[in-house]
Amino acid sequence: MSEQGIGTKCVQAGYTPGNGEPRQIPIIQSTTFKYSTSEQMGRLFDLEESGYFYTRLQNPTNDAVAAKIAALEGGTAAMLTSSGQAANFYAVFNIASCGDHVVASSTIYGGTYNLFHVTMRKMGVDFTFVSPNCTPEELDAAFRPNTKAVFGETIANPALTVLDIEKFANAAHAHGVPLIVDNTFATPVNCRPFEWGADIVTHSTTKYMDGHGAGVGGAIVDSGRFDWFAHADKFPGLTTPDDSYHGVTYAEKFGLGGAFITKCTAQLMRDFGSIQSPQNAFILNLGLESLHVRMPRHCENALAVAKFLKTNPYVSFVTYPGLEGDEYYETAKKYMPNGTCGVVSFGVKGGRKAAEEFMKHLKLAAIETHVADARTCCLHPASATHRQMNDEELVAAGITSDLVRLSCGLEDAADLIADISQALEHSQKL
Numbered sequence: 001m002s003e004q005g006i007g008t009k010c011v012q013a014g015y016t017p018g019n020g021e022p023r024q025i026p027i028i029q030s031t032t033f034k035y036s037t038s039e040q041m042g043r044l045f046d047l048e049e050s051g052y053f054y055t056r057l058q059n060p061t062n063d064a065v066a067a068k069i070a071a072l073e074g075g076t077a078a079m080l081t082s083s084g085q086a087a088n089f090y091a092v093f094n095i096a097s098c099g100d101h102v103v104a105s106s107t108i109y110g111g112t113y114n115l116f117h118v119t120m121r122k123m124g125v126d127f128t129f130v131s132p133n134c135t136p137e138e139l140d141a142a143f144r145p146n147t148k149a150v151f152g153e154t155i156a157n158p159a160l161t162v163l164d165i166e167k168f169a170n171a172a173h174a175h176g177v178p179l180i181v182d183n184t185f186a187t188p189v190n191c192r193p194f195e196w197g198a199d200i201v202t203h204s205t206t207k208y209m210d211g212h213g214a215g216v217g218g219a220i221v222d223s224g225r226f227d228w229f230a231h232a233d234k235f236p237g238l239t240t241p242d243d244s245y246h247g248v249t250y251a252e253k254f255g256l257g258g259a260f261i262t263k264c265t266a267q268l269m270r271d272f273g274s275i276q277s278p279q280n281a282f283i284l285n286l287g288l289e290s291l292h293v294r295m296p297r298h299c300e301n302a303l304a305v306a307k308f309l310k311t312n313p314y315v316s317f318v319t320y321p322g323l324e325g326d327e328y329y330e331t332a333k334k335y336m337p338n339g340t341c342g343v344v345s346f347g348v349k350g351g352r353k354a355a356e357e358f359m360k361h362l363k364l365a366a367i368e369t370h371v372a373d374a375r376t377c378c379l380h381p382a383s384a385t386h387r388q389m390n391d392e393e394l395v396a397a398g399i400t401s402d403l404v405r406l407s408c409g410l411e412d413a414a415d416l417i418a419d420i421s422q423a424l425e426h427s428q429k430l
């Protein structure tokens with residue numbers, strides 16, 4: 001059979017029931033699995049046989065949903081994590097540990113920036129942040145002999161910059177390291193980073209993949225294409241025996257397609273335990289079943305809202321990579337021709353006070369620390385996530401005091417525009 005379309009994969013990939021078996025993925029609500037001999041369990045512990053023994057390591061519900069996400073991204077293997085934070089931490093820490101260095105785009109999600117810049121630095125991993133707009137020469141100059149990976153976001157949250165995936169992949173590969181891309185905002189419906197040279201993809205499934213604000217989760221997907229043996233000296237964790245797993249050499253035993261995810265499960269999930277619950281994996285799968293139907297609507301609504309804002313006299317600027325004239329419009333056209341995401345950011349004329357007044361008068365859009373939900377939501381970073389910063393510090397962080405981040409949901413665009421329009425009128429009555 002020829003390669004299935006993305007919609008068919010959203011609905012059916014990862015789980016094919018046998019005769020008389022449940023049509024929907026069963027929730028295997030069990031911490032553990034029963035065996036008749038200790039010898040067999042021993043073989044599972046040695047990774048000699050595949051099978052389930054404890055849900056912290058693997059669970060059939062989670063595996064089915066991970067297999068669907070692997071199919072959507074065009075990868076060879078995937079795993080679920082308890083959150084997007086855990087996914088990004090594991091993806092990087094699986095190949096970069098104490099004494100190593102990573103090159104990352106500077107416009108990444110605040111939580112990821114903090115994880116890298118503060119917490120992973122405490123663990124001895126160093127990071128160099130580069131502008132997503134850097135020249136190939138500037139990017140090249142960020143590498144060191146101990147660099148182990150490059151990291152960026154397809155569409156950055158909340159900066160809405162679009163990553164030139166080929167530029168970052170070429171630089172990573174020239175230095176013998178993989179490119180890790182957080183594809184949360186674009187989703188595989190709009191962009192598949194592996195097709196442009198990325199090697200590992202991560203997700204906060206909490207966002208569009210779940211899409212209903214129902215479950216926090218994450219995922220890591222391997223393209224299976226990065227040749228760990230070609231750079232064996234950089235990646236001893238994959239190319240030399242693991243004493244904590246009876247001498248298994250991951251890249252040898254599980255091949256290029258399975259090594260990264262097997263090592264990540266066997267070592268990091270075993271030791272840190274950020275497992276997604278099978279209940280949440282089931283909820284995530286319900287979201288995935290309609291991802292290809294929802295994403296175009298999120299994008300359609302966001303574009304309509306962005307176009308409206310662009311012509312509104314009370315708006316100081318609009319940032320939306322799907323809007324013609326946006327700084328990242330051309331890059332977005334190349335990597336995600338069918339749409340970008342549902343998040344738009346813009347400024348309300350009159351600064352901080354006007355932005356707060358605008359938010360107060362919204363009726364449909366709710367004030368939330370969230371994005372990518374079926375329900376439209378918005379956030380004023382200057383009074384929420386970035387409230388410790390003064391106006392000058394905000395500008396340095398690429399955020400102005402009048403900036404509103406609006407995540408367009410699945411409602412009717414006309415209703416969203418009417419709501420925004422009346423709230424903008426109120427914002428100017430101060």
Ligand SMILES: *Cc1c(COP(=O)(O)O)cnc(C)c1O
Nearest residue numbers: 083084085109157184204206217
């Ligand atoms: C939300 C988000 C994360 C963190 O995910 P959680 O599921 O909240 O832990 C990571 N990356 C991006 C791009 C995000 O939007």
